[in-house]
Structures are given as C-alpha cells and as structure tokens.
Amino acid sequence: xxxxxxxxxxxxxxxxxxxxxxxxxxxxxxxxxxxxxxxxxxxxxxxxxxxxxxxxxxxxxxxxxxxxxxxxxxxxxxxxxxxxx
Numbered sequence: 001x002x003x004x005x006x007x008x009x010x011x012x013x014x015x016x017x018x019x020x021x022x023x024x025x026x027x028x029x030x031x032x033x034x035x036x037x038x039x040x041x042x043x044x045x046x047x048x049x050x051x052x053x054x055x056x057x058x059x060x061x062x063x064x065x066x067x068x069x070x071x072x073x074x075x076x077x078x079x080x081x082x083x084x085x
Contacts, residue, residue, distance in 0.1 A: 011063035019080045033077040
C-alpha cells in the first residue's frame with residue numbers, strides 16, 4: 001500500500017465518494033479527520049481493528065488505513081468538505 005498512490009486505490013476513491021454522497025459517512029469521517037493527528041490515528045486504529053474483527057472487506061480496511069497518513073488525511077478532509085457535516 002505504501003508504494004501505491006491513494007488516488008490509484010479504488011477502495012479509497014470509493015470511500016471518498018461515499019463520504020461525499022452519504023451525509024452520515026461524511027459526518028463520521030469528518031469527526032475523525034478533524035482530530036489532532038495523535039487522536040485521529042488512535043481513533044482510526046480502533047476503527048480498523050473493529051472492522052477487521054467484524055470481517056470487513058480487506059480493501060475497505062486498507063482504504064481507511066490510508067487516513068493514518070497526515071497528508072492523506074488532510075487531503076481527504078478537503079475532499080469531504082464542510083458540507084458533509
């Protein structure tokens with residue numbers, strides 16, 4: 001995943017699209033992305049762990065893991081925008 005740009009990650013692109021189109025998803029992601037980096041990473045790690053335990057699709061889990069990166073999280077927050085909250 002580290003070598004692949006997130007724009008080439010279909011699951012991540014889908015996640016961003018869903019966050020833009022579905023108010024509840026956008027609101028949840030925005031709440032996470034608005035946190036300071038340490039808290040954002042902590043929340044995302046918990047979410048990823050819960051998703052893995054629930055048997056979530058590995059590509060989707062990988063898409064959420066992309067948000068652990070500060071630059072990716074900042075761009076995602078930009079893409080989701082204020083209208084999602």
